[in-house]
Each structure stands twice: as structure tokens, then as C-alpha cells.
Amino acid sequence: MKIIRFLAGLxxxxxxxxxxxxxxxxxxxxxxxxxxxxxxxxxINGAFKQFSTTYQTDSQGQPDSLRVNIAITSADLGxxxxxxxxxxxxxxxxxxxxxxxxxxxxxxxxxxxAFLAKGTLQLKGFKKTITVPFRWQALSxxxxxxxxxxxxxxxxxxxxxxxxxxxEQIGLAVKVWFDVVFTASKTHL
Amino acid sequence: xxIGNTSQQWGWLSKTLHxxxxxxxxxxxPLGFYAESLKLSPLKMDIFVWHKSLGILVFxxxxxxxxxxxxxxxxxxxxxxxxxxxxxxxxxxxxxxxxVLLPISGWITSSAANIPIKLFWLIPLPxxxxxxxxxxxxxxxxxEISVFVLLAVLILHIGAALHHHLLLRDNTLKRMWF
Numbered sequence: 001m002k003i004i005r006f007l008a009g010l011x012x013x014x015x016x017x018x019x020x021x022x023x024x025x026x027x028x029x030x031x032x033x034x035x036x037x038x039x040x041x042x043x044i045n046g047a048f049k050q051f052s053t054t055y056q057t058d059s060q061g062q063p064d065s066l067r068v069n070i071a072i073t074s075a076d077l078g079x080x081x082x083x084x085x086x087x088x089x090x091x092x093x094x095x096x097x098x099x100x101x102x103x104x105x106x107x108x109x110x111x112x113x114a115f116l117a118k119g120t121l122q123l124k125g126f127k128k129t130i131t132v133p134f135r136w137q138a139l140s141x142x143x144x145x146x147x148x149x150x151x152x153x154x155x156x157x158x159x160x161x162x163x164x165x166x167x168e169q170i171g172l173a174v175k176v177w178f179d180v181v182f183t184a185s186k187t188h189l
Numbered sequence: 190x191x192i193g194n195t196s197q198q199w200g201w202l203s204k205t206l207h208x209x210x211x212x213x214x215x216x217x218x219p220l221g222f223y224a225e226s227l228k229l230s231p232l233k234m235d236i237f238v239w240h241k242s243l244g245i246l247v248f249x250x251x252x253x254x255x256x257x258x259x260x261x262x263x264x265x266x267x268x269x270x271x272x273x274x275x276x277x278x279x280x281x282x283x284x285x286x287x288x289v290l291l292p293i294s295g296w297i298t299s300s301a302a303n304i305p306i307k308l309f310w311l312i313p314l315p316x317x318x319x320x321x322x323x324x325x326x327x328x329x330x331x332x333e334i335s336v337f338v339l340l341a342v343l344i345l346h347i348g349a350a351l352h353h354h355l356l357l358r359d360n361t362l363k364r365m366w367f
Contacts, residue, residue: 040238042305042313078303078320085229169234 021064024144024182026053031180033070037077037154038171044082050074053180055146063107063136066117070100090161097124104132113137123157134178142184149177190367193261199365200261206254207365210288213247214343218336241299242308248292251285268359280345287339293317294332301325 033051036043050071056064073094077083087094104119110133117132134148151173154160164170193200199207220240227233266274296317299306303320307313318324353361 039234039305040307040310042307044303044305046303079301079325080322081229082303163231169231 020187021059022057022061022184023186024055024057025185026051026055027143027181027183028052031178033068033178033180034176035075036175038173040169041171043175044077046075046077048072048074049076053146053182055182062109063115063117064105066102066104066107066119066132068102070102071098072100072123073098090164091159093124100124102130102132121152121157124159126157128156139181144182144184146180146182147178149175152176194263196262196265197364198264201367202257203254203263204365204367206250206257210247210250210254213243213250214339217243217247218340221336238307238310241295241306244292244295245306245308245314247288251288255285264364267361268353268357277349280342280349283338283342284346287335287342290335291332291339294328294335297328298325298332301328 028050031051031053033048034045035048036045038044048070051069051074053066053068055066058064072092073087075083075086075092075094077086086092089096100121100123102119102121104117106118108116108118110116114133114135117134118129119132120127121130130150130152132148132150134146136144136146138144153172154174155165155167155172160167160170190198191200192202194203217240220236220243224233224236224240227236266277269277296306296314300316300318301321301324305313305316350362350365353359354363
């Protein structure tokens with residue numbers, strides 16, 4: 001009788017597909033993090049070429065933690081002169097702050113497959129609480145995509161100081177958007 | 190003086206377009222060198238808005254001039270040998286060509302540098318090409334060489350006009366004036 005009860009219990013457990021927490025790791029070759037400052041109201045599209053993201057879902061498949069590391073040194077506005085200019089002290093100051101980081105452990109559901117990640121963005125020595133909306137979509141059994149878009153104010157991080165701070169030519173609002181592909185790197189019970 | 194050209198006289202439209210272009214080019218050239226010499230700043234960006242706006246304006250005026258020239262006639266050349274006439278024609282063709290090459294190479298430079306253009310802070314222009322560092326350098330090189338060629342042809346053009354006016358004492362320059 002005991003063995004039957006054990007098998008019944010095992011069967012019961014296995015009948016739930018998502019019973020374990022999962023670590024997801026971004027696949028850098030297929031992941032993109034874009035940013036677009038504006039010049040006289042017109043977008044200048046750029047990207048951070050190097051960044052990595054880890055994401056954890058709990059046993060219910062719900063978000064648990066999100067961590068994004070961004071190499072600010074990889075910022076690319078499509079023009080070598082502009083790239084050099086934005087590394088300067090009044091913009092990103094990449095020699096002192098080559099990395100940015102976003103960490104969130106507070107999530108809320110905002111629709112079907114849509115979430116809000118509230119967390120801290122550390123950029124150019126500043127730490128600000130921001131909310132990042134994203135959509136999570138399974139691509140296969142062990143891969144998924146995360147997409148989203150938000151607007152940041154560059155003055156919150158003193159990016160573009162002095163004569164640039166007014167936002168007259170280079171706007172204060174910077175659009176940031178991403179399309180990240182994850183693979184499940186580790187599943188633990 | 191009518192609006193159109195005759196075989197003896199320039200009409201007021203051609204004269205106006207000629208002198209308007211002349212003024213714009215004489216502002217454009219120093220403006221371009223000045224903008225280029227500045228380090229990246231709001232001032233540099235504003236000077237470049239002027240430079241790009243005036244450059245496209247020269248290009249638009251050129252189209253108008255060419256249409257007017259094709260549609261109508263132009264006065265006969267005075268007091269010049271056949272060789273001088275050919276030279277004058279070649280110089281004028283070169284001037285027209287440069288008034289196309291300079292704005293277009295500038296526009297390509299800006300587009301390849303991923304910098305959008307808004308004429309007079311009002312009218313956005315579409316990007317001619319996508320971001321491309323190699324193309325940007327090439328177009329900037331063409332732009333720069335073209336401006337030196339333009340300076341050389343302008344010296345020839347103005348020199349020839351003064352030669353007609355001061356030495357030959359004919360009405361070549363006078364008939365371009367109002």
C-alpha cells in the first residue's frame with residue numbers, strides 16, 4: 001500500500017509542469033538594449049552593445065529577481081565622433097563609471113505576460129528607483145523573450161551637464177527599449 | 190526689365206537668384222569652416238543648423254535657376270574668344286555641379302553620422318543613408334575637397350567678371366546688376 005501511495009504522490013507532483021524555480025541567462029548574440037536621445041525633437045537611435053541579464057522565476061513561473069549589467073563603454077550612437085563625445089565627463093563619464101546596473105526584486109503583474117519591475121538603476125554614480133515594464137514570452141521549453149520600453153530623464157543621472165542641462169537641443173527624455181532572449185540555465189527544486 | 194531673360198539682358202528673376210545665391214555662398218563657406226573648428230557644444234550644433242539650412246536653400250535656388258534657364262534663354266556672351274566662351278561655360282557648369290555636390294555630400298555626411306537635420310529648426314529632412322562611419326568620412330572628404338574647388342572656381346568667376354568690367358570695360362557685370 002505504501003508504494004502505491006508513494007507512486008500516487010510522485011505522479012501528483014510530476015503532473016505540475018512548473019514546480020521549480022528557474023534561472024534565466026540572457027543570450028547576448030540575440031539580445032538588444034537600445035537607447036535614443038533626441039536632437040531638436042528627432043530621435044538618434046543608439047544601442048548598448050554589451051550587457052547581460054539574469055532573471056529568476058519562482059516555482060510558479062512568476063518573476064523573482066532581475067539583474068541587468070550594462071557596459072556603458074559599449075554605447076553606440078552609430079558615429080565614432082558621437083561615441084567619443086558621450087564618453088566625456090559631462091555625458092556618461094565612462095572612465096569613472098564604465099558600468100551601469102539595474103536590480104529589481106519587486107514585481108507586479110500588469111496584464112497577460114506583462115509585468116512591472118521596480119528596482120534601482122545605478123548609473124553614473126547615481127542610484128534611482130525606476131519601474132521597468134516588460135513582457136515575458138516563452139519561445140520554447142527553455143527559452144523566452146523579454147521586451148519592454150521606458151523613458152528615462154537624463155538629468156536624473158546628470159548625463160549632459162553644464163550647457164547641455166537645459167535640454168534645449170538634446171532633449172531630457174531618453175527612450176530606452178530592449179528585446180532580450182533568455183535561455184534557462186539552471187533549474188532547481 | 191522683365192522677369193525673363195532676353196538675348197541681351199538678364200531678367201530680374203535670374204539676377205535676384207544669382208545674387209541671393211552669391212550672398213548665401215559667401216556666408217556658407219566661413220560658417221562651415223567655423224562650425225567645423227568648434228568642439229561639440231550647443232553653439233556648434235546651432236551653427237550647423239544654419240549651415241545645413243542655408244546649404245539646402247542654395248540647392249533649392251539652384252533647381253529653380255536651372256528650371257528657369259532650361260525654360261527660357263540667357264544673354265549672349267560679349268567680347269570673348271571661342272576658347273574663353275568654352276572656359277566660361279565649363280566654369281558655370283562646374284559651379285552648378287558644386288552647388289549640387291556640396292549640399293548632397295553634406296547631407297550624406299550628416300545622415301551617415303546619425304545626426305538628423307531640421308532646416309531652420311522647422312523642417313525635418315529624411316536621412317539619405319543609415320549610420321556608417323566609413324561613408325561619413327568619405328562624404329566629409331568629398332565635401333571638403335569640393336569647397337576648395339568651389340573657392341578656386343569662384344576666384345575664376347569673380348576674376349573674369351572684374352576683368353570684363355575693369356579692363357575690357359564691357360557690360361558683362363553691369364547687366365547682371367539691377
